[in-house]
Amino acid sequence: MKKNFSHGQFSENISEGKDFSRRPGFKNRFDKKGFWGRVRRTIAGSNVVLEIIDARFPEQTRNKRIENIARRNKKKVIVVFNKVDLIGTENARKAAQEMDLKKETVFVSCTEKTGTAKLRKAIFEASRGKSVKVSVVGYPNTGKSSVINLLKGRKTMRTSSTAGFTKGEQYARVSEKILLIDTPGVIPLTEMDETSLALIGARSPGQLQEPELAAEKLVKLLQGRGKEEICGVKIKGLDTEKAMEEIALRKGKLKKGGLPDVKAASKMLLLDWQKGKKNL
Ligand SMILES: Nc1nc2c(ncn2[C@@H]2O[C@H](COP(=O)(O)OP(=O)(O)OP(=O)(O)O)[C@@H](O)[C@H]2O)c(=O)[nH]1
Ligand SMILES: [Mg+2]
Structure with missing residues (x-):
């Protein structure tokens, strides 16, 4: 199968902030079959990857498969510890130190709106100030759509406590240079009960x-x-x-x-x- 990926290929389903997946007749491209292919193409088509993890369970909500795909595609990964308001930034930092991450880490809270400037800076540095497409990936419910809203400064993406809420990719431009791609949560295929x-x-x-x-x-x-x-x-x-x-x-x-x-x-x-x- 052709691995090339361009915006145009799926643009019929995407436009900023609109969730086409909720329209009747939408074919979910993130169905199980081909799910990882889709993740791969999204990552390959972006310049930087934001991996969103839940600061309360960093090990469990980290996805090494995503990180491997990013590494193979030579994309820089920024690991975002989200929901730090629920455990405290210092505890999240400690947890990060104990993990074998070797990646850029940023600590944010979408509810308390903290860490935004650092996250923007990390994206800017990862892209060396050039225009970037940033794919936002992670397990269901870790706060991918919320992080996009945080960067955007207002609610563009719909969020929900229901796991698997985002159904298709959606674009959000947060600045002249930064275009974010929201994705559905990665369904954990591990043996987790x-x-x-x-x-x-x-x-x-x-x-x-x-x-x-x-x-x-x-x-x-x-x-x-x-x-x-x-x-x-x-x-x-x-x-x-x-x-x-x-x-x-x-x-x-x-x-x-x-x-x-x-x-x-x-x-x-x-x-x-x-x-x-x-x-x-
Ligand atoms: N306390 C707290 N809750 C948060 C934070 N970020 C997100 N949430 C909550 O976590 C839940 C999931 O947020 P979403 O942004 O919808 O998560 P998602 O990763 O896009 O989820 P899917 O689209 O289902 O994969 C919502 O109930 C949010 O209000 C945060 O920083 N702190
Ligand atoms: Mg979502």
Whole structure:
């Protein structure tokens, strides 16, 4: 297959800020078949790659396959630790130091709008001030569309806590010289189980077979991080199953007969976690 890639080849589906994938009849070019080919072509057709990772789980949301594709295509990668507001920039920096990254790293928060100038500078330096196309890639829900909005200074791309929200590539010009390409999240093809995917936000609670398991794992994780209560329920030292029942009762998630609806409470808790609610 021809590997050449030019803007024109897919421009019928792309224009700035418009999500054509939502129009009836749109054929999703990022369907599983050919997915990696698509990622490869997007990267090959850009000059710089922004790999967006979730600062809370840098190792798990980093994608070495993307980095390898970029290296083979001789494209510079800037690793963006996003959502630093949820763990603190210093902790994110420490985590970065412990990783074998050897790449440019930038720390940003899209909600608190921090790190923008450094990110712009990194892109400018990577392109040596020339006009660039920047592909923005990463796992579902890491904040790719949000980072574009951050650079743009306003909401151009639609964002959502639903994993896999962006369906096709979309362009956004953030300055005379910088053109960004938003892409759908990279579907992790690794052996990661659904619980782990839920915790890193790559699978939405509604898509889980067993949200209860993921919610219990989350409670355990938060206990391990020294959190004392969730939704007003003291979780310190509490069995995770019991904790979820208490949370269901506290949040009024009840089945007929007043029994706690743990499944509903689990989905609610996971959604708050994936949205990056501050109190979790
Ligand atoms: N707390 C916090 N939440 C963020 C930040 N950036 C993004 N989010 C939230 O993370 C969720 C996902 O953001 P998106 O920008 O839609 O992520 P995406 O990578 O484009 O997701 P897909 O298109 O589904 O692959 C949304 O609920 C955002 O509000 C951040 O810096 N801090
Ligand atoms: Mg998106």
